[in-house]
Amino acid sequence: MKNTLIYSDPADPWGWVCGCGRVCGGEVRPVEECGRRRLFLKRCGGEERLEMTSVRAERLTERWRGAWAWKVLWVAMVVLSLASVVLAKKNVSSNTSPLQNQLRSKCPMAFHEIGNKCYFYGYFPLNWFRAAEFCHSFGNGVSLATIETSQENLSIRKWLAVNGNHNTGVWVGGSDNGHSGKWAWFPTGQLVDFSNWGPSQPSGGDQHCMYLVGGLLGYQWADFHCDFDMHFLCEYSVNSVKPWR
Incomplete structure (x- = not known):
C-alpha cells in the first residue's frame, strides 16, 4: 500500500x-x-x-543535510548532549565515565539509549510541525517519539525527570489533526492504544498535538496548539537500520 x-x-x-x-x-x-x-x-x-x-520535509531533507547551518547546529547539539550526560550524575555509575557509557551505547553521539530505542532531546524549542521535520532530517526511521507501552512511558518519564527542562513541555509524535479525538502516532498512523493522559486531558478543541507536561505532572500526556514552540523528543529503534545515509 x-x-x-x-x-x-x-x-x-x-x-x-x-x-x-x-x-x-x-x-x-x-x-x-x-x-x-x-x-x-x-x-x-x-x-x-x-x-x-509533509512534502516540504522531504524536499528540505537532502538540501539541508550538507548545509553549514546544520553542521554548526549539529556541533551545538553534541555539546548540549555531552553536557547533559555530565550533569546527569544519577544515571552514571561511580565506576564508569560518561565517555565509557557513550562508547558502550548502541546509539550515536547526542542520542540516548532508553530500552530498545535511541532518543534525541531537542533543547531548542520548535513547533510540532518543525520538530517533526527536524527529527526526519536525521534520516529514515527517525521521528518524533512514540510511546506504546507503560514500561516505555515510565522509562522516558524517569529520563526526562533527570535530563529534561521541567519548565517546558516536550513534543512527542501523537496527533488527532483532521479527526478530533482519534489520536494516532505520526508518521506511521498507528492508533494510540496505551495512554497516560493527565487530569482532564485531552482537552480537545483546536489543540491537536501531544506533548509531555513537566513539573508537578511528571511528564504526563496533554494536548496543545501545534504551532506553539517547545522542546521535543526524537527516536528510532536500535534494532532498525541506522538512519544516516
Whole structure:
C-alpha cells in the first residue's frame, strides 16, 4: 500500500498535505477531502489508519543535510548532549565515565539509549510541525517519539525527570489533526492504544498535538496548539537500520 500525493499549497511552503489516494490490492481509492495540516482516516481492506506527510520535509531533507547551518547546529547539539550526560550524575555509575557509557551505547553521539530505542532531546524549542521535520532530517526511521507501552512511558518519564527542562513541555509524535479525538502516532498512523493522559486531558478543541507536561505532572500526556514552540523528543529503534545515509 502506498500514498499518492496530489495536493500542495504553494501559498504556504511549510504547509502539510495529505495522501489523496491509496493503492489497495491494485486499486487506488481516493480520499474525499484533502488539506494542509490535516490527518486523514483511510479505510483499506477493513483496516483503518491515520496518515499524514509533509512534502516540504522531504524536499528540505537532502538540501539541508550538507548545509553549514546544520553542521554548526549539529556541533551545538553534541555539546548540549555531552553536557547533559555530565550533569546527569544519577544515571552514571561511580565506576564508569560518561565517555565509557557513550562508547558502550548502541546509539550515536547526542542520542540516548532508553530500552530498545535511541532518543534525541531537542533543547531548542520548535513547533510540532518543525520538530517533526527536524527529527526526519536525521534520516529514515527517525521521528518524533512514540510511546506504546507503560514500561516505555515510565522509562522516558524517569529520563526526562533527570535530563529534561521541567519548565517546558516536550513534543512527542501523537496527533488527532483532521479527526478530533482519534489520536494516532505520526508518521506511521498507528492508533494510540496505551495512554497516560493527565487530569482532564485531552482537552480537545483546536489543540491537536501531544506533548509531555513537566513539573508537578511528571511528564504526563496533554494536548496543545501545534504551532506553539517547545522542546521535543526524537527516536528510532536500535534494532532498525541506522538512519544516516
